[in-house]
Amino acid sequence: MVKINGKEAADVCGMTVSQYLSANNYNPKHIVVELNEEILPKTEYDSTAIADGDVVEILSFMGGG
Structure with a gap:
């Protein structure tokens, strides 16, 4: 099982x-x-496969004032 942003993700192993x-x-x-x-590193996005047991967090930058 892979977790992405705290939720279980199906069908992502191998991507x-x-x-x-x-x-x-x-x-x-x-x-x-x-x-x-x-x-x-962004240079590794193309070569890094998501595997069973991985925990992925995708963080976006927000501006504000």
Whole structure:
């Protein structure tokens, strides 16, 4: 089982991080991906596959004042 942003995610094992982000309409320029409590460099999104047991957090930046 994979958890993404605290929720169980089905059918994502084997997808690369880039594929997941694209399939879910995330803009990689505006987010940071944390994989198993470590920030994943953007250069590794294409080569990192999501595996059973992974915990993924997708963090977006918000501006405000």
